Amino acid sequence: MTTPKKQIHEVWNSLERNFSSQQSGLDYAKLQDLRDSIFSPGPYYYYIIDFSTRKCSYVHESVTDFFGISTADFSFDLLLNAIHPDDVPFVVQCEKMVHQFLYEEIEPEDITSYKKAYCLRIKNKEEAYKMISHQALTLTTDKNNRIGHVLNIHTDVSHLFSANNKKISFLGLNGKPSYYGIDPYLEKIEKIKSVIMFSKREIEIIKLIADGLSTHQIGEKLFISNDTVKTHRRNILSRSNCNNMSELIAKCVRESII
DSSP: OOOHHHHHHHHHHHTGGGBOSSOOOOOGGGHHHHHHTSOOSSOEEEEEEETTTTEEEEEOTTHHHHHSSOTTTOOHHHHHHTBOGGGHHHHHHHHHHHHHIIIIISOGGGGGGEEEEEEEEEEOTTSOEEEEEEEEEEOOBOTTOOBOEEEEEEEEOTTTOSSOOOOEEEEEOTTOOOEEEEOTTOSSOOSOOOOOOSOHHHHHHHHHHHTTOOHHHHHHHHTOOHHHHHHHHHHHHHHHTOSSHHHHHHHHHHTTOO
């Protein structure tokens, strides 16, 4: 039986041309700032893969809480083999689409300006499969725009939903457009379009709601009135076709809007 590790490495072998063959430097002092830029609505762990070696160049101590092992015992291959077997074909398709998006749909200089996001199930230290929101951000590329270091953040979102929508999203940074809910089983991304469900301000408010802030606290943080916050909340619910904020947060996380 082919292991998850082998299946995923096989697809990367087929995309070897997009990975740097030389190890490059990385400013680890900026790592915390990068992590803080990615919203995590639940317990999370993170690590960095150097794709020139396909090994972890950095592992945060948060992996211990999820896997019950030390950072020294954590490895990329251990993680790959913890993926639910039924989710492996989906992950393989997502990885193929990531490379199609990065090398066919955007400019080479924009590769480090996109987070890739999808959900999958991973086995934890209790031998239970948890629904994980996977977000990956390319940190470095070489002079030929081949991928070097990639920051991966895994957030446990099992408390929000259990059914995977089997879609992938590409979230633009630095003013780049975002693309949500793409079917990774498409042979070709056809006329990809940015889907804007919420404004930048509304996404700010959704994230603060997910953090547990009240209407008053959100108003104070964003320097807007309570009435303005209430208006935004009504508009957000109406546009999302959700009945309440819990349903909204689950939908936004599942579709990688936040």
